[in-house]
Amino acid sequence: MKQNILKVGTVMGLLLLIGVFASCNDTKKNDKNQELGNIAQLEETTKKSVVELRKPVVFITGNDKGSSHFYDSARVYFKERNYEVINGKYSLEEIISWMNKNATKNPYGEVHIVNNNNPFKAMNLETVVNGEKVTVESLQKAINEDRLPSLKDEAITDSTKIIFHTNQLATNTNLINTLKSAFITENKIPQVVASPYYNIFGGEFSNHYLAQPYYVFYPTANSPGKVDLSKEIAKKYPEEKEIDWYDALNNEKERYVGEPYTIQYSIPVNLELDYHNSDNEIPHFVMQEEIMDFIASEEALMKEVQKTNIPVEKFRWTYIVKDSQLIIKGKSSALCVLKPLIKPYGDLEHVKPDTNNKRLYAMK
Template structure:
């Protein structure tokens, strides 16, 4: 792939020099030689400003489980675009190491990273091999400790786009900025591109499309029922008038282009307090409300719950005491209604997920 990057200021400066030299009252021979010399310099500038990029590379960072076909469908989608697809790289460390090992005289213009993540948990991607999952804190710690390899400067340019095909990543600006830090070289800073929408691969009507998510939560195993949940989600999103919420909550797939449907997530929270060197007695609880009141009174525990952006009452809480440790576990279920993005005019079809479209993707 070739992309012409013209150094406009330098080129215009040289053109002005040519004009100045050709306007001098020297001999025609001197003028001619000077013109030829400046034209040669101009050609050299233009030649250096032309970057020949490598074919885009795509990292498939996971494997499908159960009935999911996310990764297989993404693999087929990018193979049909004749991109170079790389499998078996499940960490930031492995991705950077692979790019360094396969560096050439031509940098990458596009690097795609496909990851099917739960928006309420860490990314389904490791920081380092067999390390913790990618969160802002975990990735920054790996960077600070020097556990990630430094990307070679000839692998990318400042115009290289690292495009993440994940769910709602752009909504987490801190994580996007930290991911960008992981791919900075000694003298190059690439652009990181992500979408605030859901990425769906292998749909019935499109191989790849984006969808707007809407959420309603309830304590796992204690659903109030679809009727009450449809009323709750309608109240939560009063500006959305086009979705029949009850029908959407009962629909598991897109049966026609643009039809809203629902996917389900489980969101666990684990909270621990060590009473080994504490003068306080380990509390015992009888009811859910007692556990929630206790969490609300412990600042560090409450912060962990707030990281999920889910109200504490939407979890089903249990606890155990083990070796002078109080271990509290919360489980929430999320029903996510996905509304595929479709064109507002013309034939009914999905909006093309173009990473250059600023309405669909954010760039850092």
């Protein structure tokens, strides 16, 4: 009898344990199912929150002149990448208006602005249609006076990149920040990306590459000659040991990958003083030195020259008197030696202009 009771007790215990284990397994299954359900719900929510960006848009903001092929080459370069290329927009007003008009449910991811600028002058881009060229002062004035359209909030995200393909724009921090303010919306702040290097499109060995610039200046029409200029530029950049400056100044194109070569352009300066309400007489000058001394004595005029970062003696100065105005004009010739950026290892080739590379592009 006792044995039967013991057997019954054992069986009931086993059944109880089986029930407990079964209950645990059911609980685990329910927990696992709940966890999988949560993951699926999270994935679905994430999918909904991720906004699909439209393909990159490129604004070609100028036309080639003379033997230059900068804009045509840039147009080909970006079309080959299946980017949307927009022509005929020569001002920030037109660029922003186009972006607003063509905004979709998919915000802009990358907006490329191609502009062949002279680093010593205003950008070759208008603020508004037929308005002043873009400088810190002209652009800020246009923004303050509400002459620029505001970019639609839904047109961009905080990760949108406004990429300027220009020459050395990243070295002008004030202008970069002012350009950024032109693209800020009510709730979104895009990134503005530019390089401290020269942008070259349509090269002999690469369709697009970057180059380090080196400068030497002289008064226009008064060149001291390539020998003296090569000595001057060598003294100016003593850390650069790889360039034969005389050869580079006499070389007009890249004949092999990475070969330094020289481009040339003029930098004009116009200075005006109105003597209409002045007790002083309008001065007259005989020699260049007299004009330079006068400029140095006038703080406002000297500030205008200093904006170019070119010494006053590197300009050829002339002047005219028109009614009560003294108009002084200066012109400097710049020889710019360009040293293409090449990979430091492997095959001899240009460094790829990767806009995500912070060594090549500054991001504000």
